[in-house]
Each structure stands twice: as structure tokens, then as C-alpha cells.
Amino acid sequence: MEKLALLSVSDKQGLVEFATALVRQQGYRLLSTGGTAKLLAAAGLPVTEVGHHTGFPEIMEGRVKTLHPKIHGGLLCRRDKPEHLAQAVKNDITLIDLVVVNLYPFEQTVANPQVLFEEAIENIDIGGPSMLRSAAKNHSSVTVICDPADYSPVLAVINKPAELLILRRKLALKVFQRTARYDAAIARYLETQQDEPDIESLSGFPATYNLALNKVQNLRYGENPHQKAALYGTFHDHFEQLQGKELSYNNILDITAATYLIGEFERPTVAILKHTNPCGVASADTLLAAWEKAYATDRQAPFGGIIIVNNTLHGDLAKLIAEIFTEVIIAPHFSEEAREIFGKKKNLRLMIAKEGLGADTLQEVRSVVGGVLVQDRNRLLGKMNDFKVVTKRQPTADEWTAMLFGWKVGKHVKSNSIVYCRGEQTLGVGAGQMARVDSSRIAIWKANEAQLNLQGSVVASEALFPFADGLIAAAEAGATSAIQPGGSLRDEEVIRAADERGMAMVFTGIRHFKH
Numbered sequence: 001m002e003k004l005a006l007l008s009v010s011d012k013q014g015l016v017e018f019a020t021a022l023v024r025q026q027g028y029r030l031l032s033t034g035g036t037a038k039l040l041a042a043a044g045l046p047v048t049e050v051g052h053h054t055g056f057p058e059i060m061e062g063r064v065k066t067l068h069p070k071i072h073g074g075l076l077c078r079r080d081k082p083e084h085l086a087q088a089v090k091n092d093i094t095l096i097d098l099v100v101v102n103l104y105p106f107e108q109t110v111a112n113p114q115v116l117f118e119e120a121i122e123n124i125d126i127g128g129p130s131m132l133r134s135a136a137k138n139h140s141s142v143t144v145i146c147d148p149a150d151y152s153p154v155l156a157v158i159n160k161p162a163e164l165l166i167l168r169r170k171l172a173l174k175v176f177q178r179t180a181r182y183d184a185a186i187a188r189y190l191e192t193q194q195d196e197p198d199i200e201s202l203s204g205f206p207a208t209y210n211l212a213l214n215k216v217q218n219l220r221y222g223e224n225p226h227q228k229a230a231l232y233g234t235f236h237d238h239f240e241q242l243q244g245k246e247l248s249y250n251n252i253l254d255i256t257a258a259t260y261l262i263g264e265f266e267r268p269t270v271a272i273l274k275h276t277n278p279c280g281v282a283s284a285d286t287l288l289a290a291w292e293k294a295y296a297t298d299r300q301a302p303f304g305g306i307i308i309v310n311n312t313l314h315g316d317l318a319k320l321i322a323e324i325f326t327e328v329i330i331a332p333h334f335s336e337e338a339r340e341i342f343g344k345k346k347n348l349r350l351m352i353a354k355e356g357l358g359a360d361t362l363q364e365v366r367s368v369v370g371g372v373l374v375q376d377r378n379r380l381l382g383k384m385n386d387f388k389v390v391t392k393r394q395p396t397a398d399e400w401t402a403m404l405f406g407w408k409v410g411k412h413v414k415s416n417s418i419v420y421c422r423g424e425q426t427l428g429v430g431a432g433q434m435a436r437v438d439s440s441r442i443a444i445w446k447a448n449e450a451q452l453n454l455q456g457s458v459v460a461s462e463a464l465f466p467f468a469d470g471l472i473a474a475a476e477a478g479a480t481s482a483i484q485p486g487g488s489l490r491d492e493e494v495i496r497a498a499d500e501r502g503m504a505m506v507f508t509g510i511r512h513f514k515h
Contacts, residue, residue, distance in 0.1 A: 005098040008033045016043045018151040033065055066127040075134040079141045098143045099135040103128045110189045132175045139172035146178050181212035222249045244349030251328055258308040261412040270294040274305040277431045281409045283424035288317050293425040313338050382510045390495050395481050395504040403483040406460030411512040418443045419460045427452045437470040444477045454478035462512040464488040468497040475501040485511045
């Protein structure tokens, strides 16, 4: 019995080789359209144009060519139903056994910020998804391919019916995943093009939230060895791994947190993180000087942590970092000497931030019971001129420098958070406690453990002090100024406690909860 394959693709990678195998090894007859047909004919393969097969020409500039009963009847006809087969014969419909279709490059087209709306619309594929869906629905009889990577697997089992049926089911799933992503991309683009967007669109949160991402890789496990995990999306567009073990689920979370943190700073800065929390951050005239200050904050927590810098990492700093065990090091560039030094640690993961440190994203998505939460990423830091001094004493210039530095760091510490700093150096970090005063006590303890003097330091709190106890604890530890959002019912009590201790305090009016 004659076997018919329909091939119509935009990505022609490997197609000629696959089609040649179908014709010369498997005895298929080829059916095709437009540029694909020309490519196959040029390769010396016998091919029939779809218009000749259906008896109906392509019309409307190619918008209508495969939307025809002879195409979709050939795809959807159930081979196990005599009435289907009889109707196919009556209507001169030839059964199609294999389909290769990949879609117009809509995603790539709209990725160009200069693309015209008309061009985007013309790159919406109609016939392609229709053929894919028809073939995938009837995958018990039809082999459907939407990805050139599947040519070889299909050829390997094409003469093994039991194995081919298993593969067809996987390929059908792949088709519906692909068309879902395709439709989601179109919907997202059209949402951005509305002349009169609805309330949901104006807010940036459409009535239907489409999230369709390609799987990049399976991960060894999730947060813990008993949890399965995978990475989806374009993470690797932003980072290049130079060496080391495969990234883990926790590594990827830490890298993301580190990248957002370092993006707050312009001067040479080093940040050391553990479990997404900064345990030491410093800025200085050189990365080497910044490292000495950041590492001094906590010499224990960096073990097995992540280090990120915002300038080229040279050999002098690499020698110091290499003395401790580190999971991941991130930089915009590594010198050859640094590469050589780190190269001796085969498991150490070196990451280049390809898209720039502080890589941006418009929204964050987190799973919850029964759905997801979506929010704008917290990019607001505020400006010194907009902050309000609420105490009798004004901060000194040095205190202002330390407050603004601590405010940046505290924004990236899990709530409740307290950060003590002096100049552009963290002295103690307290993260994730249920009571803010406990975060303060932990930060003080860490500073004392590191033998860092808190006298004359600044305390930064990512959210308001609900009671005066947290501020009093900071004053007793040696802090002379504080920066916090304000807005507590007991603000006057907190301000009074600061005034009684000669402290300067600034209200930012901005909260930085981080759960």
C-alpha cells in the first residue's frame, strides 16, 4: 500500500536527509508546499504540490493552502473504522501516514522590538497548527513531527510497529505542548498591542495568565534529594557556565538572588550569599578591597556559598577565593589567570553573566495551592532626596553613605531582616526571623563573632520597627543611625527612643518585604 508523507516546514534543518530516507528506504511518496517542495525537488526527490493533490490552488497569498478535506480527511481518518475508510474512498481522500510541520517563526519575529504589527500578524501560522493537531489527534495511525530533533528517533523505529506507537504518543504530546506555547506567545503579543486595553491589561495582569516555557534540562533533584525538578525557560540565555558540575536547583535559586542583589551597585562590589541571603557585601575602589570587607562580615557562612562580583575577576582575588570552598562564582568576566586558578577546582561552577549583572525581569511567578501568584519584581529603591529624616539629629555624610548601602542590601535579605553596616560594608546580617528584634540580635551576634565593632554603625530594616525594642537593641549594640520604611502605629514611640539615644533616623516610605 502506498505511504504518503506531508512535509511543510519553516525550519529546514535535516529535512532533505530525512525525506531522502523516507523515499529511498521506506517507499514513501512526498506531499509538500511552497518553499519546502522546491527544496525537496532541488534535492532530486519526487514531490507533489499540495495544490495538485487537493485540486485546489493556494490562494490569498498562501494563507489558504492546506485547509482542505483532502488534507485533514487524510490525517483524521480512523483506520479501524470501516465507515471512515469508505468515506475516504468515496471522496477520493488519500490517507496521510506521516506529517512533518514546524511553524512560522512567530516568537522570533516579535522578539524584534522594531517589528511591525502587520509583519507579526502574517507570521501567525494557521495551517501548520491545524495539521499538527489533526495528526496528533490521530496519532494511533499517523506519525507527527514538529521538531527536527525527532527525525532520527522516528527512522529508528519506523518499521517496528509496537515501538513506533509508543513514540507516536510522545510525539503527539510534544505537538500539543508546542501549539500551546505558540498560541500563548500570540496572545501575549496581542495583549501588548491593544489600542484600548482593558483594566487587566493596563495593570499588567491579563485576565488569562499564559505561561508556556520550554524545558531546558532535568535537574538531578530539587531542594532535597527526594524531590524531582527541572529547569524551564531562558536561564541559559543570561548565563554561561565555564566549568564545574551541573547546576542544581538550589544553585539556580542562589544565582538568581545574587544577580538581582549585585545589580543594585555601581562601584566595585562583592557579595557572598548562602541560601539566597547575603551574608557579606561590600563596595570599594577595587574588588580586592571589597572582598576583604565582605568576607570579614562572616567567615563561616560563605563555606559552600555563592560569590558574585560586578567587575572582571582577576587573579589576585581568585587566589583568595580559592582558599575557601565555594559552590558558584559569578562575574561578568574572568581573567585568564583567574580561569587557571579556578580551573584546578574541577567541581567549582564558574558563571559568566552574559546579559549583564542585575538581569531584569518584569514579573515574578510563584506557585500556591490551586494556582500561581504573579507580581512585579521589586525594582524600587527610592532616592535619598525623597527620604525623610524624622529625628532631631540629622545623619552625617558618613551615616548617609552607610544607610543607603544598608538599604540596598536589606532589600535582598529574607524578612524579617536587619543589616548593620559601616561605610560600604556589612557588619552583621540577621535574616528570616519571626520577630524583628531577634533578627537584630542575630546580626549583633554575627558581628561580635566576626570581631567587628558596631560602635558608630548604621542599622537598616527592610520593614518598619513595630516596637521600639528593635531600635533600642541596635542603639545598645552601638548603632548611631537607622533607616527604615516607617508607618508603624508606634512610630512616635520609636522616634522618641531614637531621640533619647541621640540617634539619627530616616524613613524611606518604602517597604521591602521578601518572603
